[in-house]
Amino acid sequence: xxxxxxxxxxxxxxxxxxxxxxxxxxxxxxxxxxxxxxxxxxxxxxxxxxxxxxxxxxxxxxxxxxxxxxxxxxxxxxxxxxxxxxxxxxxxxxxxxxxxxxxxxxxxxxxxxxxxxxxxxxxxxxxxxxxxxxxxxxxxxxxxxxxxxxxxxxxxxxxxxxxxxxxxxxxxxxxxxxxxxxxxxxxxxxxxxxxxxxxxxxxxxxxxxxxxxxxxxxxxxxxxxxxxxxxxxxxxxxxxxxxxxxxxxxxxxxxxxxxxxxxxxxxxxxxxxxxxxxxxxxxxxxxxxxxxxxxxxxxxxxxxxxxxxxxxxxxxxxxxxxxxxxxxxxxxx
Amino acid sequence: xxxxxxxxxxxxxxxxxxxxxxxxxxxxxxxxxxxxxxxxxxxxxxxxxxxxxxxxxxxxxxxxxxxxxxxxxxxxxxxxxxxxxxxxxxxxxxxxxxxxxxxxxxxxxxxxxxxxxxxxxxxxxxxxxxxxxxxxxxxxxxxxxxxxxxxxxxxxxxxxxxxxxxxxxxxxxxxxxxxxxxxxxxxxxxxxxxxxxxxxxxxxxxxxxxxxxxxxxxxxxxxxxxxxxxxxxxxxxxxxxxxxxxxxxxxxxxxxxxxxxxxxxxxxxxxxxxxxxxxxxxxxxxxxxxxxxxxx
Numbered sequence: 001x002x003x004x005x006x007x008x009x010x011x012x013x014x015x016x017x018x019x020x021x022x023x024x025x026x027x028x029x030x031x032x033x034x035x036x037x038x039x040x041x042x043x044x045x046x047x048x049x050x051x052x053x054x055x056x057x058x059x060x061x062x063x064x065x066x067x068x069x070x071x072x073x074x075x076x077x078x079x080x081x082x083x084x085x086x087x088x089x090x091x092x093x094x095x096x097x098x099x100x101x102x103x104x105x106x107x108x109x110x111x112x113x114x115x116x117x118x119x120x121x122x123x124x125x126x127x128x129x130x131x132x133x134x135x136x137x138x139x140x141x142x143x144x145x146x147x148x149x150x151x152x153x154x155x156x157x158x159x160x161x162x163x164x165x166x167x168x169x170x171x172x173x174x175x176x177x178x179x180x181x182x183x184x185x186x187x188x189x190x191x192x193x194x195x196x197x198x199x200x201x202x203x204x205x206x207x208x209x210x211x212x213x214x215x216x217x218x219x220x221x222x223x224x225x226x227x228x229x230x231x232x233x234x235x236x237x238x239x240x241x242x243x244x245x246x247x248x249x250x251x252x253x254x255x256x257x258x259x260x261x262x263x264x265x266x267x268x269x270x271x272x273x274x275x276x277x278x279x280x281x282x283x284x285x286x287x288x289x290x291x292x293x294x295x296x297x298x299x300x301x302x303x304x305x306x307x308x309x310x311x312x313x314x315x316x317x318x319x320x321x322x323x324x325x326x327x328x329x330x331x332x333x
Numbered sequence: 334x335x336x337x338x339x340x341x342x343x344x345x346x347x348x349x350x351x352x353x354x355x356x357x358x359x360x361x362x363x364x365x366x367x368x369x370x371x372x373x374x375x376x377x378x379x380x381x382x383x384x385x386x387x388x389x390x391x392x393x394x395x396x397x398x399x400x401x402x403x404x405x406x407x408x409x410x411x412x413x414x415x416x417x418x419x420x421x422x423x424x425x426x427x428x429x430x431x432x433x434x435x436x437x438x439x440x441x442x443x444x445x446x447x448x449x450x451x452x453x454x455x456x457x458x459x460x461x462x463x464x465x466x467x468x469x470x471x472x473x474x475x476x477x478x479x480x481x482x483x484x485x486x487x488x489x490x491x492x493x494x495x496x497x498x499x500x501x502x503x504x505x506x507x508x509x510x511x512x513x514x515x516x517x518x519x520x521x522x523x524x525x526x527x528x529x530x531x532x533x534x535x536x537x538x539x540x541x542x543x544x545x546x547x548x549x550x551x552x553x554x555x556x557x558x559x560x561x562x563x564x565x566x567x568x569x570x571x572x573x574x575x576x577x578x579x580x581x582x583x584x585x586x587x588x589x590x591x592x593x594x595x596x597x598x599x600x601x602x603x604x605x606x607x608x609x610x611x612x613x614x615x616x617x618x619x620x621x622x623x624x625x626x627x628x629x
Contacts, residue, residue, distance in 0.1 A: 070451040072477045073484040100454025121449075124405045126414075126431035133434075134458075145505035150406055173549070174404055177447055178502040180542075182472040183551055183623035186616065190449060190472065215622060218535040234502075239534045240512050240544065247533055247544065248508060327505040333517040 002298045003264055003271055006064065006163060007287045010042040010276035015052040017280040019061045022291030026056060027064040027095065029193075029276065033075075034082045035066040036119055037276040038193030049089055062092035068117035069193045070098045080104050087112050095141070096120075097176060102135040115163070116140040119189065121176035125157035132160050139163055139269060143175045147330045148259065152266045161269035166256045167286060167314065168274025170326055172234050172249040180233045185215045196232045203228075212236070253318035254326045257290075257311065260297045261304040282317050289313050334565060334592045336585055337364035337492060339575040340400040340426075342500065342545060344524045347377040353576065354386045358393040360582040361589035364571065365390050366426055368400040368417065372507070372546045373410050374520065380416055387423050400426040403447050404503045404547065426468070437462040446470055446494060446573075447503075451477070453485040466490035468573065471499050471555070474620035475567065482568040490570050495557040496584060497575025498530065498543050498550040498611070499623060508544040517547075528578035529610055540611060553614035553624055558605055560618055561591045561598035580608040 007023035009015035018026045029035030031043040044052060056063045065086045071079035079101050086094050087109040094112060096102050097119035105112055118141040122128045131137040139161040142151060155162050173180070181195045182188030189195050200215040210222045212231035219236035222228040229235065229251040238247045254274070256263065263271070271294065273286055289310045297304045315323065326332055338357055341350065357365060367383045367390075369375050378386075380399075387397040399417050402410060417425055418435040427433045428445035436442045444450055444459045444467040456467060469478050471494045482491060494500075509531055510520040524531075530543035530550055540552035557564060557572065564572070572592075574585050587605050590596035596604075606613070616625030 070449050072451045072473075072480065073453050074477060074480040076452050076454070076484075098449070098452070098455055099458055100452050100456075103454060103458060120430075121447075122430060124411060124429075124431045126411060126434050127405070127429060130430050130434040130437075145404065146406060153408060172506060173502040173504045176449060177403070179470075179472040179499070179623065180501050180549065182617070183499065183501050186620070186622040188472055190470070191451065217541060217624075218537050218539070221536050237536060238541065239536060239538070240531060243512075244536055247512065248504075248549070249506070330518065331516050333506045 003268060003294050005287070005290055005294055006270050006272045007283060008168075008273055008276040008278065009052070009283065010037060010039075010278070011280065012044065012048045012052050013280040014276075014278075014283045016055055017284040018287050019056050019059050021284050021287040023061055023287050025062040025064050025092070025270070026052075027066055027272075027276070028052060029066045030082055030085075032078065033069055033191070033193045034079055036068050036117070036189050036193045037066070038069075039198065039277050042277060046085070046089075053089055053091060064093045064095055064115060065091040066095045066117065067101065068095050068097045068119045070190045071101060072191065080108075083109065083112075093138070099131075099134070102131065102137070106135050113138050116160075118143050118165070119176040121174050123174065125154045128154065128158045128160050132158065141165075141272060144171055144254065145174050145327050147333075148262060148266070148328045151268070151328070155267050162267075163270040163272050164256070164263060164268050165254060165274060166263075166271035167254060167290065170249065170252060170254040170324065184217055184233055196230075201231055250322060252322045252324045255314055255318065255323040256325060256328060257293055257306045257314065259325065259328060260293055260306070261301050264297050264301050278317075285313055285317055334569070335363040335571045336361065336588055336592070337366065337571050337573045338362045338581070338585070339494070339497065339573045340366040340368055340370045341576045342371055342548065342550070343528060343530060343576070343578070344372070344375045344377065344522065344546070345528060346525060350378055351386070353581070354390060356582050358390055358395065360585045362395065362574070362585050364396045364398060366398045366400045370400045370403050370428055371548045372524075373402060373407070373413065374517070374522070375524075377525075380413070380420070384420060384422060391423075397423045398426050398443055399423050400445065401428045401432040403428040404505070405429050405431050406505065427464075433459065433462065439463050441465045443468065443492075446500070451481070453481055456481065456485050456489070460489065466492060466571070468492040468494070472617050472623065475560075475563070475618045476620055478569070479567055491568060492571035492573055493557070493564070493569050494555065495572035495574060496588070497555060497577060498552070499555045499617070500548055500550055501542070501623075502549040504547050504549070507547050508549065509546050512544065551614065551623060553612045553626060554609045555615060555617065555623070556602065556605065556609065556613045557615055557618055558588060558591060559599055559602040560615060561601075565592070577610060579610070584608055
């Protein structure tokens with residue numbers, strides 16, 4: 001089975017860019033807290049969504065809608081309305097995390113294809129098979145915590161398709177189980193679809209360097225020669241035991257291009273590119289490279305080597321301008 | 334209102350753990366959660382040891398629950414999980430959906446704080462599968478929880494994380510090992526050196542987080558003692574106190590005094606301050622940033 005390329009689309013231009021550069025699927029969200037990239041200026045209103053779906057379908061690409069935050073009792077109907085709208089608009093699948101919402105989707109729209117979001121924190125076949133038995137999920141996106149050997153064992157023990165993150169920003173924490181942003185700002189990926197939200201970020205030039213704060217908390221301080229990256233809470237420099245360093249993770253991007261043949265052999269169904277918050281130009285560049293790489297790996301899996309030119313292209317758009325294999329490569333842990 | 338002692342989140346030497354639960358046996362606590370929930374590499378105690386501690390606590394009248402590991406990565410993690418589920422002596426706290434799957438159909442397990450139960454539909458499903466108590470996600474506000482319990486509408490034992498460093502995040506990576514430039518697979522179990530975790534400060538010296546192996550906690554201590562009057566009127570039935578290196582029993586006694594009305598809640602909170610190994614916070618309960626403190 002050929003690996004599908006799943007690309008991010010935070011806007012209609014990004015969606016077109018992904019589809020036109022060879023994405024098999026794009027994933028999108030509405031303009032509210034129902035999805036985990038609830039950033040101002042991003043995402044789709046009804047009209048853009050309808051146009052995006054029609055653009056994708058005309059070119060044979062699928063549209064996956066992320067409704068992957070956790071509805072509370074006091075805002076439940078906003079999420080169910082979003083599921084209804086997704087079914088009405090004719091998306092190819094919805095990506096969900098909350099079991100209650102999955103049950104609603106199954107009962108109200110039995111024909112709707114369900115994917116388990118990375119926000120569902122399912123890291124074992126036992127967890128994934130739970131969602132399969134109860135809701136018939138067809139695909140699960142794995143949190144970025146398993147080594148490749150562990151991924152392979154999951155695949156062997158579940159009938160559910162597995163989608164892996166292949167490239168882009170790296171969540172160091174198990175998705176769905178991180179409340180760092182809630183702790184620092186009151187807004188969380190789980191409930192608000194936001195991590196280290198921009199409205200809490202303050203930059204200030206001081207004698208000690210450029211300071212980046214989130215809700216008043218100093219996340220990092222950059223010297224003139226340093227690249228001042230976005231102050232995502234887990235990617236700042238902190239003092240631990242008298243030493244100041246990236247105590248949790250460097251500002252780095254995940255790039256699994258060199259693992260592609262292994263990933264293909266294991267039977268991974270899809271590779272996901274992170275970055276709905278990124279520009280249409282980023283989406284175009286990354287989609288183009290990964291399309292070529294996946295085609296090459298599908299055609300010639302035994303002799304696949306990532307081209308240096310591809311890696312150069314990807315390095316240009318990486319967060320923090322460095323790259324990692326993340327947890328797929330065991331020593332990272 | 335009952336008091337629960339949450340699972341020990343830190344890695345302490347065996348003797349120390351045994352002494353800690355020896356003391357807990359006489360503390361004013363109704364429920365004790367036992368077991369390793371953070372890291373599968375920690376081995377000072379194995380499941381049979383925890384069960385033995387459980388027997389002693391049960392003999393002192395405590396209700397004992399065995400907590401399951403939060404992040405399941407390997408087949409060996411699943412094996413441990415199956416052993417926990419298969420022991421029938423004590424109830425189990427499910428901290429991952431894998432545990433929920435294995436517990437489905439058995440009666441009386443606890444839906445743990447990392448299951449992300451934010452609405453009555455998810456809660457109803459877990460109850461159908463046998464859950465009889467649920468621990469609210471620490472990031473959930475009192476108002477959101479109250480809306481959930483009202484919408485759910487049936488009696489159910491609800492527990493709230495009421496005291497301790499907040500468990501904020503889990504990772505495949507061990508940040509304690511990283512601090513010592515060690516790989517997780519060869520970590521030398523350095524986390525055993527930090528009885529209350531490894532403090533992480535901002536570059537201007539403000540305490541921010543606490544590193545506890547693969548878990549990241551708050552630096553501040555979430556403390557709902559001062560919120561007790563409001564909590565008593567809510568449908569919350571159990572308050573969880575998370576073990577810390579010192580004074581845990583004394584802190585439980587302060588909660589007990591405030592619950593029973595022997596002591597005013599504000600006064601109990603002030604008496605608690607010197608026993609706390611950090612600033613107090615309670616923002617989550619009030620629907621604000623968790624780090625915010627003394628919101629009433």
